[in-house]
Amino acid sequence: MEKTSIIKGSLEMCVLSILKSGKSYGYEIMKELEKFNLELKGEGSIYPILTKLKEKKLVQVTRELTEQGRARVYYELNQSGLQYLEQSTEEWISIQQDIQALLQTHNAWPKEERK
Secondary structure: OOOOHHHHHHHHHHHHHHHHHOOOOOOHHHHHHOOOOOOOOHHHHHHHHHHHHHOOOEEEEEEOOOOOOOOEEEEEEEEEHHHHHHHHHHHHHHHHHHHHHHHHHHOOOOHHHHO
8 A cells, every 4th residue: 555645635634733733834844744754745745735724714824024034824723623633533543443443353454463
């Protein structure tokens, strides 16, 4: 199974989770994903996700000047985004448990982790 496909399906939830800790900008979000081995292909990959979250009205977007005088776009979780994150997380956990149960039932789960 290609790891990239699984990651793509969960990126909105992961990005919203990062934003739950506070506002952030694209590059910083991408670096946080990489800390958890959720690398994206190319720096531009995060921006379509952030645009989608903005269009869904799940984040608040602001522009701030850096010390160098450049504008930086910050994304911040709003109430709708928090609700979406909570719902997505519950769904993710449920699906993960169902898949694990199926794999264990059919002896496909790694032997060292079977109970």
